[in-house]
Amino acid sequence: MSDSTKKFVITRFDPDKDEEVRTQTYEIPVQSDWKVLDAINFIKDEIDGTLSHRWSCRMAVCGSCGMMVDGEPKLTCKTALASYGDTVRIEPLANFPTVRDLVVEMDGFMDKFKSVKPWIIRAKEQAAEEGTYRQTPDELQAFKQFSMCINCMLCYSACPVVANEPEFLGPAAIALGHRYNMDSRDEGAAERNEVFRGEGTVFSCSYANECSEVCPKNVDPAAAVNQAKFNAVVDWTTQLVLPRGEE
């Protein structure tokens, strides 16, 4: 049963027809307990089947349904509709090319992820019979917060550096690289710190802290980026004093 109606001004873009993005307004009945995603799904299911958007889990775990809601990057499945006015503006995530309507192009983002080598690097793999790599709760705690990222890309949409320097490695990728650098089982910090010392990486960050403000999982990517700056400098200084292979 509907409680009221709201207007939704939604960005539309059809790559086969439209020269540039346009907006379309829908007025729909909404319920007080709806999330923003419920309204978009209602429009898709009941009014306009041509509307394209990404979503999956509906419980803030998959990171698929990130969109700009009234100008702010939000996970739409986690954002209560009741906290918005009578007219709600829905746009695709800022700072990303739009593939169609509310769906953004993720290729560049995925390339940035790969560049920080987000896997455990070992100088020599331990034989299976030697057992698993063990870790104390304290060692786990050192990186656990940064491993909670769901790759929703809200931080890239909020970051003023990404907006002005699209080649910037960005908050989530740096946080992920830092997460592996902090992992006691990993031995690849030197390789990742070399990436971090490159052009358009950690030192491009001006610490606006916007990424942490919008992060729906409290990962605090700004902390990771700035910790990574310190570690990259320490690693560089150590290499200067003790060149690798000569210690």
Add this chain to the structure above:
Amino acid sequence: MAGASHPGAMAPPIPGPTRTAPPRKPASWPSHPRMRVYTLFGLTGIVYLVLGFLCLRIVWALGQGEAAWDTTMASMSNPFYIAFHWVSLLSVIFVGVRFFRLFPKAQPARIGPLKPPPRSLILVMLYCVWIGVTALFVAILMGGLFR
């Protein structure tokens, strides 16, 4: 049972990269309260630049002799300079508070066996150092330490 999908089943109808609309910056940025604070933070750089030139002017006057020094000091009573000093003071406080708020979480998780103290303690230490250094400079400028 259905057969295996054609390898090209998910390929786009027109080969080649999909045409996309270019990325757009969030339209709300200039008016968003957080972005306003960040812009203000960036603008304080102009205040520090002007302050740097003012310091150079004062040092230059010091090197020109007593008369030049007295003239420069007298010019500081100009309302424009007084207003500028108030703006500088507010800028320093604003940047200091922002820096102190963000500094604790930027600390490395550990340096060797050492872990940083709790964030609240770092914050208290920072403010204590700030107050201490300010008090020291005030004492020097008021002639309390060196005569």
